[in-house]
Amino acid sequence: MNRLVFLLPLLVLLVIGGYLAVGLTLDPKKLPSMLEGGPVPAFNLAPLEGRDARGFSNEDLLGEVSLVNVFGSWCVACRVEHPFLMKIKENDWVPIHAIDWREPDRTAGPDWLRRFGDPYTLAGDDPRSKAAIAFGVTGAPETFVVDPQGIIRYKHVGPVTQQVWDDTLAPLIEHLRAEAANKSKGEGG
Amino acid sequence: MKRVLLMAMLALLMLSPQAWAVNPDEMLKDPALEARARVIGKDLRCLVCQNQSIDDSNAELARDLRVLVRDRILAGDSNEQVIDYVVSRYGDFVLLNPPMKKKTLLLWYGPVIILGLGVVAIFVFYRRRRHGTVDATAGAVPLSDAERAKIDKIMDGDR
Numbered sequence: 001m002n003r004l005v006f007l008l009p010l011l012v013l014l015v016i017g018g019y020l021a022v023g024l025t026l027d028p029k030k031l032p033s034m035l036e037g038g039p040v041p042a043f044n045l046a047p048l049e050g051r052d053a054r055g056f057s058n059e060d061l062l063g064e065v066s067l068v069n070v071f072g073s074w075c076v077a078c079r080v081e082h083p084f085l086m087k088i089k090e091n092d093w094v095p096i097h098a099i100d101w102r103e104p105d106r107t108a109g110p111d112w113l114r115r116f117g118d119p120y121t122l123a124g125d126d127p128r129s130k131a132a133i134a135f136g137v138t139g140a141p142e143t144f145v146v147d148p149q150g151i152i153r154y155k156h157v158g159p160v161t162q163q164v165w166d167d168t169l170a171p172l173i174e175h176l177r178a179e180a181a182n183k184s185k186g187e188g189g
Numbered sequence: 190m191k192r193v194l195l196m197a198m199l200a201l202l203m204l205s206p207q208a209w210a211v212n213p214d215e216m217l218k219d220p221a222l223e224a225r226a227r228v229i230g231k232d233l234r235c236l237v238c239q240n241q242s243i244d245d246s247n248a249e250l251a252r253d254l255r256v257l258v259r260d261r262i263l264a265g266d267s268n269e270q271v272i273d274y275v276v277s278r279y280g281d282f283v284l285l286n287p288p289m290k291k292k293t294l295l296l297w298y299g300p301v302i303i304l305g306l307g308v309v310a311i312f313v314f315y316r317r318r319r320h321g322t323v324d325a326t327a328g329a330v331p332l333s334d335a336e337r338a339k340i341d342k343i344m345d346g347d348r
Contacts (some may be wrong), residue, residue, distance in 0.1 A: 116226065129249075129254075138237070
């Protein structure tokens, strides 16, 4: 019994060490989203130069499942995900809307889209982070999945890749579409 | 002489106020409101460089958060309303002072509990040691004749 007392500090050390080891594998940049499950925050952004003059507001997100993608021409990871967003657009999988975040000037974002291709349905200019902060964005790119009722159902931090799409986004979008179809059927009958 | 001068210069450096990232063009004209913005900004974490407050950070997102804090103050929000808004977007993580909640009880009281355990451990240790010296002879088994003979032999050999 007395011997065991001496093992106690070692045991405590191991437990603390275990927690710290797990802590090392966690990414401190990944924060839980406060908005998942809640409505899209109210925002109303000016259009990008040379694009649809409507701009982009929270009311545009009602009616169908859509993605809201936060990007910027300054953002390297956005370049990484860009080809895959183009693929989504070409296959018409789901509409992607853009919050063009913190551009140095009015032309930087539109120039970037002209140069690499424009995967977005609607796009709004957010030079002062008004919408980005309302969405709780901490860095670009971030992508939100919004259901037809305008509820944020998922937030993805970092580039959208084929794997992210296959594993997470595509199944979720399918699920949300089925959910919406059931609901409208219920209302009709 | 040179050394004295150098020392004086270093001492003067220590008097310089803390460098803030808050730019003059962001500041509010009303010093009272600006002071409130400083109080709020001091406690809000910059989400880009996570161990700085938004007042300390040069990150662009921190700048935009500072501007947002000031916009809200001008719009008539109280300090709590401004902080609640930012927390509603970014969660408790954005607060540099974690709030007292069920989830954070261990964080707040953990050190006190560990200190208490330490005090108890020391107390028990010394109590046992004091009693231990008395108990040592009480519970001991006397030496057998063979053992006694062995000891005598060893002691003799020493001489």
